[in-house]
Amino acid sequence: MFRTAESTAWADPRQDACIEPKEIAVDSNRRVFLFQVIAGGAVAASNGAHAQQKVDPKDPQAAALGYVENTTQADKKKFPKHANDQKCNGCQLYSGAASAKEGPCAVFGGKLVAAEGWCNSWVKKA
Ligand code: SF4
Numbered sequence: 001m002f003r004t005a006e007s008t009a010w011a012d013p014r015q016d017a018c019i020e021p022k023e024i025a026v027d028s029n030r031r032v033f034l035f036q037v038i039a040g041g042a043v044a045a046s047n048g049a050h051a052q053q054k055v056d057p058k059d060p061q062a063a064a065l066g067y068v069e070n071t072t073q074a075d076k077k078k079f080p081k082h083a084n085d086q087k088c089n090g091c092q093l094y095s096g097a098a099s100a101k102e103g104p105c106a107v108f109g110g111k112l113v114a115a116e117g118w119c120n121s122w123v124k125k126a
Contacts, residue, residue: 052104054112061108062119071118079120089115092123 055062057069066079074082088094088105096103096115105113107121 052110052112054102055105055108065107065119065121067113067117067119069114069117071116074118082118082120082122086118086122086124087115088113088117088119088122090125091121092125093121094125 055067057063057067066075066082068074071082071087072084076082089096089098089100089103091105093106094103094113094115095106096112100115102112102114104110107119113119
């Protein structure tokens, strides 16, 4: 590229076209804008992917362990050792905050269980 004698525009001998410096700046800003949009979308998608899933009581593993979102709904015939004071937030395998309504459970690979929930793997928090 070279400057023509008549103007301050840049000439591209390969395309026989002129590119004004202002156009270059706009094009550069457009590229930056598009990059920011794409990067922002990637971050949003990434956050979505990391959002924790809740354990579905109907999931085969959860159903086998008798998981319920409220400990009072546990099947007492099938799980006679269950007691209503056994709740996920009092279980060794629960890692949610004390005041949280739900938190990750190690048995379910870190998926969220209800703080008031229960399953047959309940172990009293030490
Ligand atoms: S292992 Fe503990 S925290 Fe996890 S679902 Fe069963 S009772 Fe709740």
